[in-house]
Amino acid sequence: MRLRLRGNKRGQFIVIAALLIAIMIISAGAVLFSAVTYFKHERWEEYLIVVDGVEAGTSNVLELSLANYTQTFNSSVLESNLNNWGGDVKKAYSGFGAILSHSLASGLYTAYGMNLSYTFGLARTWNQRISFSAANATASLNITSVGLTGYSFTSTVFLKMNIADALWYETKKTGQVTEGYVGVRVVIDMEGLTPVTGLQKSNFILFQVGGVNQTFSLNRYYDSRDHDDGDYPALNKFVYELRYFYSGQQTPTGVNVVIGVKDSRNIKVTGQATNLSVIEA
Amino acid sequence: MALMFDRRGQMRVIEAIMASLLVVFAVAFIDLFAVTPVTPKYESSELEKVGFNVLRDLDEERLLARFVGNAEWVNFTAALAAALPSDVYFNLTVYDLTGRVVNNQPISYGARGVFADSDYVASVTYVVPGYQLVYRPRVLVLQLVRS
Numbered sequence: 532m533r534l535r536l537r538g539n540k541r542g543q544f545i546v547i548a549a550l551l552i553a554i555m556i557i558s559a560g561a562v563l564f565s566a567v568t569y570f571k572h573e574r575w576e577e578y579l580i581v582v583d584g585v586e587a588g589t590s591n592v593l594e595l596s597l598a599n600y601t602q603t604f605n606s607s608v609l610e611s612n613l614n615n616w617g618g619d620v621k622k623a624y625s626g627f628g629a630i631l632s633h634s635l636a637s638g639l640y641t642a643y644g645m646n647l648s649y650t651f652g653l654a655r656t657w658n659q660r661i662s663f664s665a666a667n668a669t670a671s672l673n674i675t676s677v678g679l680t681g682y683s684f685t686s687t688v689f690l691k692m693n694i695a696d697a698l699w700y701e702t703k704k705t706g707q708v709t710e711g712y713v714g715v716r717v718v719i720d721m722e723g724l725t726p727v728t729g730l731q732k733s734n735f736i737l738f739q740v741g742g743v744n745q746t747f748s749l750n751r752y753y754d755s756r757d758h759d760d761g762d763y764p765a766l767n768k769f770v771y772e773l774r775y776f777y778s779g780q781q782t783p784t785g786v787n788v789v790i791g792v793k794d795s796r797n798i799k800v801t802g803q804a805t806n807l808s809v810i811e812a
Numbered sequence: 813m814a815l816m817f818d819r820r821g822q823m824r825v826i827e828a829i830m831a832s833l834l835v836v837f838a839v840a841f842i843d844l845f846a847v848t849p850v851t852p853k854y855e856s857s858e859l860e861k862v863g864f865n866v867l868r869d870l871d872e873e874r875l876l877a878r879f880v881g882n883a884e885w886v887n888f889t890a891a892l893a894a895a896l897p898s899d900v901y902f903n904l905t906v907y908d909l910t911g912r913v914v915n916n917q918p919i920s921y922g923a924r925g926v927f928a929d930s931d932y933v934a935s936v937t938y939v940v941p942g943y944q945l946v947y948r949p950r951v952l953v954l955q956l957v958r959s
Contacts, residue, residue, distance in 0.1 A: 545824075549831030553838035560842035576857045580864045584938050587871060592941045599945040612947045619949045622909055623939045795874055797944050 578677055581624050585631060589670050590686045592616045593652075597666040597688050598797035600653050609652045609666055610635060628675030636667035643689065643724050655800075658789075662802035663691040689722040692792055694804040695766055698758060698812040699782060700774075707780050713740075713809060714750070714772040715788050717802070726769040727794055737791030737801065738773055747773040759811040783809045859900065859934030859956040866895045867938040867954060880906060880950050881943025885917040892954075893921050899959045901926050907951045914950060922959065930957045 596609040617631045635652030647654045647665050654665045666688040673680045694717050701711040715738075719727040732749040739745065750772040755765050773790065777783055785806035793799045870876040870891060879888035892902055901922025906914040927933055934956040942948045 543827070545827050545831050546834075549834045553834050556835070556838045556842060576860055580860060580936060583864065583868070587868060588939050588941050591871070591877070592947065595942050595945060595947060602945060612941075615947060616941060616949070619909055619939070619941075623937065623949070623951045 578627070578674060578679065581627050581629060581674065582672060582679075582682060585620055585624070585629065585670075585672055586684055586686075588620070589613075589616065589631070589633075589668070589684070590688070593666045593668060593686045593688045594796045594798070597653065597664060597690075598799070600666070601655065601664045601799035602797070606651050606653055609668065613652075613668060613670075626676070628673075630673040630675065631670055633668050633670045636669075640667065642687075643691070643720075645691075657801045658803040660802065660804045660807075661691065661693045662800050663689065664798055664800050665689045687722050688796075688798070689720075690727070690792075690794055690796075690798045690800050691720045691724075692790065692800045692802045693718045693720075694788065694790060694802050694807060695768075695770065696763075697783075697786055697788075697807050697809040698772070699809045700812045701782065708778060709780065709782050710776075710778045711782075712774045713777045713783055713786060714774040714812070715740075715786070715790070715807065716754070716766070716770045716772045717790060717792075718766065718768045718770055719792060719794075721794070728769050730771060730792065730794065734793055734795075735771070735773060735790065736793050736799070737789060738775075739789040740775060741787050742789075745775045747775045749773060763810050785809060857934070859958065860936050862896065862900070863902070863934060863936040863954045863956045864938065866892065867936065867952065869895065871938075871940070876938075876952075877940050877943040880914075880940050880952070881946075881948075883915070885915050885919050889919045889921065892919065896921075896956070901957045901959055903927055903955045905953050907953065909949055909951065922957065926957055926959070927955055933957050 592612050593609065596612045599605060599608045613633045613635070617633065620629050620631045636649040636654075637651070638649060640647045640649060645661070645663065647663070647667075648656075649665070649667055652666055652668045654663075654667075656663055667685070669683060669685045672682045672684075674682075694715065696716050698714040698716065699711060700714065701709065703710040719730065721727050728751070730751075732747075735747075735749065737744075738747050752770060752772070753768070754770045755767055757763060757765050785808055787803075787805050788807055789801065789803045791799065791801040867876060870879075875891060878884065879891070888904070892904065896902055902920060903922070904915075904919040906919070908914055936954045936956070938952045938954065940950045940952060
């Protein structure tokens with residue numbers, strides 16, 4: 532039997548095949564090992580954190596620059612701040628070789644269903660029924676330590692105020708005197724046409740009716756109810772209602788209002804509506 | 813009976829077993845070289861993500877710039893302590909761009925020396941460009957250790 536086993540040469544091909552497979556597995560493993568070892572030492576998470584941090588910081592620069600512009604009308608503030616920001620990113624992330632460059636929006640853009648005319652990345656249209664302030668810049672980030680080049684992102688900051696309408700709440704009618712409240716309603720959106728919902732009375736820095744500053748109370752709600760006995764459909768939007776007292780011989784039919792608002796980012800918009808129709812609440 | 817004493821093909825079985833063993837040994841050999849992240853390193857990376865997310869959330873809530881701009885260090889410490897897991901110690905330092913420390917009070921939580929004694933300290937850098945209308949960048953360096 533031993534002789535037969537020793538002399539049996541059939542089936543050696545299986546051993547050779549298994550050897551080949553084993554060699555292939557070891558070779559593939561060696562390649563994988565070298566790849567994993569190489570990439571393991573890269574600080575991927577840190578790079579992602581740097582990219583996210585720079586992107587968030589750039590957005591913050593746009594916000595504070597737009598806030599500055601809407602309050603000081605310094606049209607070069609965004610360019611100046613982004614130039615500084617590029618240098619400061621380099622210093623703050625010096626170990627990574629972060630280099631940030633930027634380009635400012637210029638000329639006519641169409642966004643949010645509106646025409647935005649940018650100069651040095653800034654745009655504003657005020658004293659209209661639909662008024663807005665906007666900033667727009669595109670930045671490009673290189674992280675030379677890891678060979679990342681040309682990571683590009685666009686930051687936009689936007690605040691829009693739409694003076695929608697005015698509601699009439701009659702409280703008393705005696706003889707020729709009519710008393711009640713007029714509620715001027717505004718819709719305020721930010722970038723992405725996201726409704727701005729957290730404003731307080733102090734955020735409305737200007738409220739004039741007929742050219743005169745008015746004291747008012749502020750109501751906030753989502754308008755889903757029809758008005759004027761159903762003739763005036765609901766706005767189906769989050770609205771701010773600035774309500775002031777009215778007393779006169781007739782029910783008001785149209786009002787001239789100027790409203791200034793400053794959001795939590797300190798970005799300001801001033802809107803104006805002439806002969807704004809007043810409808811029954 | 814014929815099957816019991818038939819010894820033809822035994823070599824094939826032995827060869828098959830040997831071949832299988834070869835493949836198993838090869839896989840086992842390669843497994844020795846498998847690179848999996850060691851726990852402390854993984855932990856450090858996780859802490860970095862946690863720290864960054866906390867700072868990012870505070871920034872989105874518009875609290876970060878306010879804390880730094882108004883030097884509200886006590887509030888900053890409380891916000892970090894509330895936002896981070898209770899078993900995470902932290903130490904945050906605010907620098908200006910010349911490297912000067914801006915916070916005149918410690919913004920930290922945890923026993924003294926815990927950062928010096930720990931082998932793995934996660935560190936996150938976050939830059940706050942300014943507050944309200946003013947561009948005045950501050951570099952926040954947040955160090956984190958799990959207790």
